[in-house]
Amino acid sequence: MAAFARGPAVAYLPALLVLCGCAADKNAPQRFDQKAPAPCRASFGVHLASDSMAPGYGVFDWHDDWKIYVDPEPVITQRDIETIEVSESKDRPAVLFGLNDRGAALMKEVTTAHMGGYLSLFVDGELITTAKINSVVSNHVMLTGSFSRAWAEDVVRRLQPQ
Numbered sequence: 615m616a617a618f619a620r621g622p623a624v625a626y627l628p629a630l631l632v633l634c635g636c637a638a639d640k641n642a643p644q645r646f647d648q649k650a651p652a653p654c655r656a657s658f659g660v661h662l663a664s665d666s667m668a669p670g671y672g673v674f675d676w677h678d679d680w681k682i683y684v685d686p687e688p689v690i691t692q693r694d695i696e697t698i699e700v701s702e703s704k705d706r707p708a709v710l711f712g713l714n715d716r717g718a719a720l721m722k723e724v725t726t727a728h729m730g731g732y733l734s735l736f737v738d739g740e741l742i743t744t745a746k747i748n749s750v751v752s753n754h755v756m757l758t759g760s761f762s763r764a765w766a767e768d769v770v771r772r773l774q775p776q
Contacts, residue, residue, distance in 0.1 A: 659688030659735070697710075704758075709770060
């Protein structure tokens with residue numbers, strides 16, 4: 615996997631959540647153990663997160679001295695992905711997730727109820743990025759950041775149904 619740039623950079627569009635490229639320190643893996651649902655090759659999860667301690671949440675080092683607290687139960691998983699493709703955002707590679715009806719309803723419910731909170735995205739149990747919820751999101755999630763097109767293609771390949 616390619617390294618991500620350090621430092622938050624988050625952009626939001628109506629009905630499209632853009633999770634921008636940040637990642638935990640690669641020398642200190644930040645993981646949740648998630649099993650990939652059959653027939654997928656990788657695990658994917660979008661989790662509620664907080665910048666303060668919450669009962670049952672796991673703690674992850676994030677951006678130098680900032681810690682993020684993450685609910686171990688994902689809100690959105692692979693079964694909620696209807697489409698996944700490599701895309702572009704501001705001339706940079708991106709991964710665009712289209713959610714099915716269930717996933718879109720869950721994402722809308724969660725982003726409405728937790729406005730101002732955070733969502734963390736995990737691939738294969740690894741914390742990829744955390745974004746602040748600034749708008750209601752329903753049917754699309756876009757992951758952008760300082761990663762290569764090859765990395766984006768690998769994520770898409772691993773998260774595609776077999």
